[in-house]
Amino acid sequence: MSARLKTLAARFAQAKAQADASNARLRRASAARLAEILADPDPARQLAGLRDRALTPFDRAQLQRALTEKLPGRRRRLPLSLCQQLAALLRQLRYRRRALTRAAVLATPLLAAAVLADRHTPTGRPVRLREGFIISWRLPDGSIHQEQEAANTRLVLLHTSDGGFALRRWFPRLGYGEVAVEPAFIERSLSAAE
Numbered sequence: 001m002s003a004r005l006k007t008l009a010a011r012f013a014q015a016k017a018q019a020d021a022s023n024a025r026l027r028r029a030s031a032a033r034l035a036e037i038l039a040d041p042d043p044a045r046q047l048a049g050l051r052d053r054a055l056t057p058f059d060r061a062q063l064q065r066a067l068t069e070k071l072p073g074r075r076r077r078l079p080l081s082l083c084q085q086l087a088a089l090l091r092q093l094r095y096r097r098r099a100l101t102r103a104a105v106l107a108t109p110l111l112a113a114a115v116l117a118d119r120h121t122p123t124g125r126p127v128r129l130r131e132g133f134i135i136s137w138r139l140p141d142g143s144i145h146q147e148q149e150a151a152n153t154r155l156v157l158l159h160t161s162d163g164g165f166a167l168r169r170w171f172p173r174l175g176y177g178e179v180a181v182e183p184a185f186i187e188r189s190l191s192a193a194e
Contacts, residue, residue, distance in 0.1 A: 030056040034063055043070075120176060124158035124168065126193035133189070137169065137177025145177055154193055157186065 037049035049055070049063055080088065093100065129151055137145045147169075149155075156168045158178075165186060168178045 027056060030054060030059045034059040037063060038066060124156045127155055127157045127167075127186075127190045128193045129153045129155065130189050130191055135167070135179055137171070137179055139171070139177050140175040145171065145174060147171075147177075155190075157181075157190065 033049075033052060033054045037046055037052065037055075040046055040049075046063075046067060050060060050067075052060075055063065129149055132148065132150050135147055135149050137147060139145050153169075158166045158168055160166050160180070164180055165183065166178050166180050168176050171177050
């Protein structure tokens with residue numbers, strides 16, 4: 001080996017030894033600083049020690065673990081009272097205002113259509129006329145529409161809110177026609193539809 005190469009190898013070994021000694025001093029200083037931080041009784045200063053540049057990443061992780069162990073465990077939450085639940089719900093609604101408004105705008109026409117269909121759909125039982133009659137139907141606009149009904153015409157028998165009975169029939173472009181009937185008429189002139 002040439003003299004130059006030997007000198008270079010010696011310098012390299014010396015630099016490596018100096019770097020190792022420097023790292024050892026850094027680790028000792030970091031360990032001393034960690035012990036100092038953990039010995040401090042003030043939790044705020046211990047927490048601030050996480051940002052201390054004198055700590056190595058390993059010692060910073062040890063400090064973090066030690067602080068985590070000192071934290072209290074999860075506490076069991078007591079059930080909220082009705083007022084607290086309502087207040088929490090209102091706080092959450094504040095952040096969902098746009099979505100709720102959009103849902104209400106979309107749901108309103110659908111709900112209106114469902115209510116309209118429900119109110120205009122007969123909910124009674126289907127019946128048939130045993131013989132033909134001329135019947136004066138009262139339409140939704142209040143007008144009277146007379147119609148010659150043939151035998152076996154299908155109608156719907158409803159119970160009215162006042163305890164009576166009514167017949168109902170659909171007229172295209174006019175709506176449902178309705179006429180009040182007596183129990184005697186039901187027994188004499190109507191039969192159950194098949």
